[in-house]
Every structure is written in C-alpha cells, then in structure tokens.
Amino acid sequence: MTYLVFLCGHAGTGKTTIAKRLIGPLMRATGGAFCLLDKDTLYGHYSAAAMQALTGDANDRDSPLFLQHLRDPEYRGLIDTARENLELGISAVVIGPLSREIRDRRLFDRQWLGVADDVVIRIVWVLTSEETAHARIVARANPNDAYKLSHWDEYRQRRFVPSGVAREGLIMFDNTAPSTADFDALLREIVQTPSRPATMMPPGPA
Known part of the structure; x- marks a missing residue:
C-alpha cells in the first residue's frame, strides 16, 4: 500500500516543518518508503x-x-x-499551497492525479491565523516572499479556510501552537482512519 499525502495551506502556516516532522514517523508507521516533494525545492530556482x-x-x-x-x-x-x-512503490508527501486544487476538488480526483485505486490519498489543510502567518513570513526572510509582503492586502484576499463542499474529506490541522499529542493525532488520522468528512485537529496550547 502506498500513500499520497498532501500538505496544503497558505504561506507561513508551516507546511514544510510539519512534513519534515512527520515523514520519519510515517515510514515507521507504514513500514514503507516515503519521498518528500516540496514545490519550492523542486521549482524555486527555475521559477526565479x-x-x-x-x-x-x-x-x-x-x-x-x-x-x-x-x-x-x-x-x-x-x-x-x-x-x-x-x-x-514509494509513497509521497507533497507540499504546496494547492488552494485552487482544494477549491476545485481536484486532489480527490484520481483520474486528474493519475494515481491507481489502491493509493491511499490524504489531504491535510494546514492553517493558522493571518497574524501568525505574516509574522512567520517576515521572520524567515525568504526573498521569494517579497511580493507577498509588499502586496499583503492583495495577497490576503487569496487566504481562505476551506468550508462547505471544499472542506469535505480534508484533515484540518491548526499549526498555531500544536502539541506533541496533536502531531500524534495527525499521524493516526493519516495512517489509520479511512477517508471521511473533515475533522479539525485540536489546537495546541495558546
């Protein structure tokens, strides 16, 4: 059995940090190999x-x-x-905002993805407050964020939290201040729980 795990969400929510924390436990929990595919790593230099x-x-x-x-x-x-x-036979953790694909439900479309029926698909939407995300973007001082920061009012209009139909089947994870227990629960949700309507992982301590 292979897994296709998407970690989606807006800039500054901590998608890559979560992926790096989860990939070792995912391999141990499933007994299989995982690769980590970060859009910025794969295409950042080319796009620049x-x-x-x-x-x-x-x-x-x-x-x-x-x-x-x-x-x-x-x-x-x-x-x-x-x-x-x-x-x-190598499972994948895929990192990217993918907001359009969430809205359009494309990540649930196996034909669009081109994956077989036996691939387990898990889609995690990582969220945090706009203020927290902005502070993290400023702190990381990545030149790629320059346009976002200088056009923040424009960019913030693209920030949304999936709701209604767009939220069905998503695993919602609040990454504002998650605890170890929150990460353990997220791991169990990815590995053990069949696809079902979205649930909100409990936020960590304030």
Missing part, C-alpha cells in the same frame, strides 16, 4: 530564473504573470513526480 528573464525580478513569484503562466505547470510537474514515485 524564469521571472528574472521575464520581469527582471527573480522574486516576483506571486504576481499575476506568475500565477497565470507558471503556477499550474509547476503543480502539474509536482504531481507527476509524485505519481512516478507511487508507481515505483
């Missing part, structure tokens, strides 16, 4: 070079031009790379 050539600003990674022409091919390549690993 492309935007430098197109706009003269390598960090212009949230502009309309990027969103209209480069975003979707990046995600397609990310998912294709995950699929190739799954076909080799």
